[in-house]
Amino acid sequence: MAAGASLGDFEQLVMLALLRIGEGAYGMIVRREIEDRTGREVSLGAIYATLDRLESKALVSSVIGAAGGARRGRAKRFFSVEPAGLDALKRSLAALDRMRSGVAGLASPLQEVDDET
Amino acid sequence: MKHDDDLGAGFPSPVGRLALVMLLPTRHREELVGDLVEEAATVVLPRDGRRAARRWFWREALASASPLYVRQTEREVPINRWKWITIVALLVAGVLMALDPNVFSATPGVVALVVLAILVPVAAGLVSSNRHTLAGAAAVSALLLLIARLVSGLEIRWYGMAFMLFIVLSVGRYAERRWDEA
Numbered sequence: 001m002a003a004g005a006s007l008g009d010f011e012q013l014v015m016l017a018l019l020r021i022g023e024g025a026y027g028m029i030v031r032r033e034i035e036d037r038t039g040r041e042v043s044l045g046a047i048y049a050t051l052d053r054l055e056s057k058a059l060v061s062s063v064i065g066a067a068g069g070a071r072r073g074r075a076k077r078f079f080s081v082e083p084a085g086l087d088a089l090k091r092s093l094a095a096l097d098r099m100r101s102g103v104a105g106l107a108s109p110l111q112e113v114d115d116e117t
Numbered sequence: 118m119k120h121d122d123d124l125g126a127g128f129p130s131p132v133g134r135l136a137l138v139m140l141l142p143t144r145h146r147e148e149l150v151g152d153l154v155e156e157a158a159t160v161v162l163p164r165d166g167r168r169a170a171r172r173w174f175w176r177e178a179l180a181s182a183s184p185l186y187v188r189q190t191e192r193e194v195p196i197n198r199w200k201w202i203t204i205v206a207l208l209v210a211g212v213l214m215a216l217d218p219n220v221f222s223a224t225p226g227v228v229a230l231v232v233l234a235i236l237v238p239v240a241a242g243l244v245s246s247n248r249h250t251l252a253g254a255a256a257v258s259a260l261l262l263l264i265a266r267l268v269s270g271l272e273i274r275w276y277g278m279a280f281m282l283f284i285v286l287s288v289g290r291y292a293e294r295r296w297d298e299a
Contacts, residue, residue, distance in 0.1 A: 027145075028152035044152055045181025048145040049188035056192070067151070070158050072128070074151025 007059075007092040013038065014050045015089045018060065018081050026065075026076045027051070051079055059085030124158050124170055140182050142189045149185075153177050227269040234261035 007015065017033040018025045031047045034040060054060040065076040081089075100106045129137065129150075137150055153174050162170040223231075234257075241254030 026152065027148060028156050043180040043184060044149055044177060045141075045184040048149055048181070049184040052145060052188055053191070068155070070155045071151035072154050074147050074154065076151065077145070077148040 006095075007088055010042075010046070010050055011054060012089060012092055013040075014047065014054065015059070015081060015085060018079055019086075019089075023078075023080070025079050030079070054085065055079075058082060059088055124154070124162060124167060124174075128154070128171065129174070137178060140178060142182075142185050144189065144192075145185065149181060150178070153181075223265075223269045227265045230261050230265040230268075234258045234265065237261070 013034050014030060017030045017037075020037075021029055021033055027044055027047050030051070031042055031044055034042055034047075051060060051062070055062060060079050060081055062077050062079045065078050067073045067075045137146070141149065156177075157170040157174040161173045165173070238251070238254040238258045241250055
């Protein structure tokens with residue numbers, strides 16, 4: 001499944017958020033990372049639904065952690081990206097870059113940085 | 118502006134917890150509610166106060182329900198064919214029963230029994246894919262229809278449908294399991 005898996009727009013954002021956060025990524029933190037970086041408001045249900053879909057494709061994995069006091073005894077579920085997920089993300093981003101390449105006004109991020117400096 | 122430093126003892130209340138159970142699907146519910154409680158207590162409460170934090174919590178819980186149910190449907194459609202057969206069969210039975218003039222001429226109590234007999238297995242089919250739960254709901258449905266028939270003395274033609282469903286479910290799921298094991 002994972003070998004040919006393609007990722008949707010929101011799945012890419014969630015995977016990137018997981019990679020940025022690294023260890024200790026759970027629903028609330030993933031949402032905050034996406035909101036802070038993109039300005040896009042998302043519901044926690046959308047985050048969990050996407051993580052569940054990615055996990056069913058074996059692109060991410062999860063473990064249950066300890067229940068913290070601020071959570072009134074409810075455990076956290078920590079998510080991490082699997083190697084197959086990293087490959088799928090690289091393929092999706094590369095495909096996006098190839099599509100964007102050469103289109104007027106849609107320069108790559110590196111070019112934009114060069115232009116600004 | 119000084120704010121309360123806690124969401125309140127036992128938040129969400131027992132009634133609130135029951136509402137969450139009814140609002141959100143089982144999968145990931147505990148983690149999601151834990152995340153919302155944590156964010157309400159550590160981010161929203163210090164900034165906006167208790168009332169706003171509680172309001173934020175319920176707004177977020179409501180907004181989270183639909184994507185989780187959509188995801189649940191994605192997961193379950195391919196594997197729970199008997200659940201959908203059950204629901205369709207019972208809806209057909211319900212329509213046929215509604216068209217039966219004998220049911221219309223019965224007392225409100227009998228009509229209520231008949232309606233309940235339809236709703237019980239449909240509700241069970243919506244919330245569970247467990248073979249025993251569905252078969253049990255079908256048996257309850259059949260019992261309710263039998264009572265309606267005995268109490269009213271009227272001919273209610275479609276009460277046999279529930280018994281048929283019981284047999285279809287039991288044989289169908291058993292056959293499916295044997296097929297999977299083979």
